[in-house]
Every structure is written in C-alpha cells, then in structure tokens.
Amino acid sequence: MRLEHHAFQPADLVGGDPALDLVNTVTARDSEPRDWLDDYAALLRWARQTLCFSRADLNALEALEREAPTKAATALARCKALREALCNALYALADGKAPGSADLDVIDQARLAASKAARLVSRRSRLQTEWSPERSGLDLIAHVITAYAIELLKDARLDRLRVCDGHDCGWVFVDTSKNGRRRWCDMATCGNVAKARRFQQRVRDGD
Numbered sequence: 001m002r003l004e005h006h007a008f009q010p011a012d013l014v015g016g017d018p019a020l021d022l023v024n025t026v027t028a029r030d031s032e033p034r035d036w037l038d039d040y041a042a043l044l045r046w047a048r049q050t051l052c053f054s055r056a057d058l059n060a061l062e063a064l065e066r067e068a069p070t071k072a073a074t075a076l077a078r079c080k081a082l083r084e085a086l087c088n089a090l091y092a093l094a095d096g097k098a099p100g101s102a103d104l105d106v107i108d109q110a111r112l113a114a115s116k117a118a119r120l121v122s123r124r125s126r127l128q129t130e131w132s133p134e135r136s137g138l139d140l141i142a143h144v145i146t147a148y149a150i151e152l153l154k155d156a157r158l159d160r161l162r163v164c165d166g167h168d169c170g171w172v173f174v175d176t177s178k179n180g181r182r183r184w185c186d187m188a189t190c191g192n193v194a195k196a197r198r199f200q201q202r203v204r205d206g207d
Contacts (some may be wrong), residue, residue, distance in 0.1 A: 001026065006036035008009025008049045014185045016104045016157075016174035018050050019149035022079075023087045024185075029170030035080075038136070040065050040072040043079060047141050052148075060133035061140060068138070075138035081127050082142055086149055094161045111150055114143035 006012075015021040025036045025046055044062055047053050065072040074104050087104035089099035117136040119130045129147065136143045152158070160175040164185040171185040184190040 001033045001035050003038040004034040004036055005038050006042065008036070008042075008046045010049060011186070012046075013072070013165040014171065014173055017148060017152050017178060018052050019086060019145055019152050020090070020172050020174065021044075021050060022083050022121060022145050023090060027084065027171070029087070031168045031170075033170075035113065037076065037080060037083075040069075040076045042078055043141055052144060053141065057133055057140060061138060064138050071088060072138050075142070077141040078110075079145075081106055082146060082149075085110075087172070089153070090161060093158055094163050094172065095196060107146070107149065107153075110142065110146040113139065114146040117143050118147075135158040164190055 012024070013021045015024055027034050027036065037046065041062075044058055044065070048058055050086075085103040088103040089107065092099045092103075099200060110128060114131070114136075116120070117131055117139070121128055121130045123173065131140055131143045131147075133140055157174050162173055162175045162182060164171045164173065164182040167190075169185060173182075173185050175182040175196050
C-alpha cells in the first residue's frame with residue numbers, strides 16, 4: 001500500500017459513520033491502494049474534518065506529537081491496525097459473511113484499550129463516556145473511533161452497509177437511499193465516472 005499525502009476535506013467523509021470514514025482513509029482498495037494517513041499529522045487533519053473532536057483536544061494531540069514523534073508514529077500504527085481490521089470485517093459483513101477471528105481480536109483489543117482510558121461523566125443530567133488527551137494520550141482518536149465502530153457493528157444499519165461499485169475506490173458507506181439501491185459512495189465522483197464510462201462504452205459499441 002502506497003503512502004500518499006492528502007488534504008482532507010468534507011467531501012472525503014461520505015461513509016455515514018466516523019468508523020467508516022476512517023476505513024476510507026485508504027482509497028482505491030480495489031486497484032492500487034493509497035494510504036492517506038502518511039503520518040500522525042494526517043490523522044489529525046482527518047480528525048478535524050470529522051467534527052468528532054474538540055479543537056482543544058486536537059491541539060493537545062498536536063503538542064504531544066511534537067514532543068514525542070516516535071510515540072506518535074506508534075500510535076498511528078495502532079490506529080491503522082484498527083482501520084484494517086475494521087475494513088476486513090466490514091467487507092466480510094457487506095458480502096454476507098462472518099468477520100475473521102483475527103480481525104475481531106484486533107477490534108476487541110482496541111475496545112479494551114478504549115474502555116480502560118474512558119471516563120464516565122455527567123453532561124446535562126445524562127451519563128456519557130468521554131475520552132481525553134490526559135487519559136488516552138496519542139491514542140485518543142483511535143479510542144473514540146473504536147467506540148463508534150463497536151456501536152456500528154451492533155447497529156441495524158449494517159443491513160445497509162455497502163462497498164462502492166466505483167473503480168479505483170472500494171470505500172464503505174451506509175446506504176441511506178429510500179430504495180436501498182445506492183451503488184456509489186458519492187454520485188458526484190464515482191457515480192459520474194461510472195456513467196461516463198458506460199456512455200463511452202456505448203459509443204464504442206455503436207462504432
């Protein structure tokens with residue numbers, strides 16, 4: 001898998017869930033995969049786009065990265081291991097199969113680590129689970145995304161889990177269309193490319 005620098009933008013978040021969006025930080029899984037998390041700074045750029053993290057927490061992580069770049073690289077590797085295990089599990093589920101035990105073990109270990117770092121707090125008279133840079137350190141992003149992943153894997157929305165039909169994509173998403181027949185992660189990108197290819201093929205066949 002080739003590392004590639006990427007400027008993350010809102011259009012990259014089409015999965016319908018932060019856990020799916022993390023999986024989608026690798027593009028072209030169906031052809032020549034390119035990993036957009038080329039360093040910990042890239043993970044921070046991605047996290048800022050998700051709106052799942054406070055600016056203060058991400059700024060704290062940025063400071064931790066500067067102080068301990070080697071630890072940041074190790075934390076990024078753990079996050080990527082979670083990402084790939086999630087990808088394998090989601091691909092299996094989308095194909096109507098059971099996820100592999102090795103992938104479930106990786107996700108379960110991430111769950112245990114996230115649970116250990118979590119803190120129960122009261123917000124507006126409701127109890128919530130919260131993570132912080134003080135408790136999670138450089139693994140904060142992975143801990144929060146793990147929580148989303150566990151909820152997603154228990155969710156009925158998995159019936160609408162899809163893998164994009166587009167070429168050079170392979171992104172995963174939750175199909176929220178009325179008829180449940182959405183084929184592409186984003187109509188404006190993969191959908192239009194597919195339509196253009198079909199049109200070109202019809203033109204060639206007509207010749």
